[in-house]
Amino acid sequence: MRKKVEHGALLQHNGTITCLEFYGTAHLLSGAEDGLICIWNTKRWECLKSIKAHKGHVTSLSIHPSGKLALSVGTDKTLRTWNLVEGRSAFIKNLKQNAHIIKWSPDGEKYVTVITNKVDIYKLDTASITGTITMEKRISSIRFITDSVLAIAGDDEIIRLYSCDSQKCLCEFKAHENRIKDIYSFEREGQHVIVTASSDGYIKVWNLDLNKIKNVPSLLCEVNTKARLTCLAVWLDQASEMKENCEKTATTTQANEDENPSVEKKKEVCGTNKSGKLTKQHRKIVPAKRKLEAPLQKKKKKQNNSE
Secondary structure, three states, X not given: OOOOOOOOOOOOOOOOEEEEEEEOOOEEEEEEOOOEEEEEEOOOOEEEEEEEOOOOOEEEEEEOOOOOEEXXXXXXXXXXXXXXXXXXXXXXXXXXXXXXXXXXOOOXXXXXXEEOOXXXXXXXXXXXXXXXXXXXXXXXXXXXXXXXXXXXEEOOOEEEEEEOOOOOEEEEEEOOOOOEEEEEEEEEOOEEEEEEEEOOOEEEEEEEOHHHOOOOXXXXXXXXXXXXXXOOOOXXXXXXXXXXXXXXXXHHHHHXXXXXXXXXXXXXXXXXXXXXXXXXXXXXXXXXXXXHHHHHHHHHHHHHHHO
């Protein structure tokens, strides 16, 4: 993404790809209309395992935050739990209707399924429904803002924030002029940011204040793509952000040294390891005055010995 270079195509599935989800930077899971879930290694881009997951299409999948479990739903009216450590099915639950979205909460203690206009909230311990949220129209996208706050977008222009505990609407606001197709959220520098994409062609970025959740989120920026958007993915350049933080730390350290040159300091230095990942290293910074003192002391000792 940083160099905007295309790697190529992965040609394992025989049907339309319906869902994709990364776990960290090393693995990717894909589901398709052929009923398969494929596990990919993103270093060599090879298929590690291909699982016949559903008798019908795979409509959605979600990986547990631990990376040990995954959930999937399909057009065979089943919700399946997968043991990713052993690459096998762990549990099968029959549903009354086909679910088209499934999502883990950030803490991994609950998960939600979406069936048309209904969100069912499950508890991991019991695998039972603890609450249900019903909307007027079909739900197109959901996103956990926190472990207990869920953002829901349907076939209209409004985004609604719901409490998973009480199933009550905390806030709703008109985000677009047409149907909202996808939502993404992330946290940066203490701010909760929501990104939305709509059929009206706009991508919008919102700032949500969780302390004042009843207030309408403020619009940070927007762009008109002049396209009929259907889905959204957000790339966060975390390596560049880490580099900026390192540079800030280095600048602060240098300023402190200039003020107090006789004190030994530790400095954080950014570099890359063999795999190309950005790393932080701690180095001792010895002031120039101290460096000069050491050889002078050695010289004096030599002179004394020769006398």
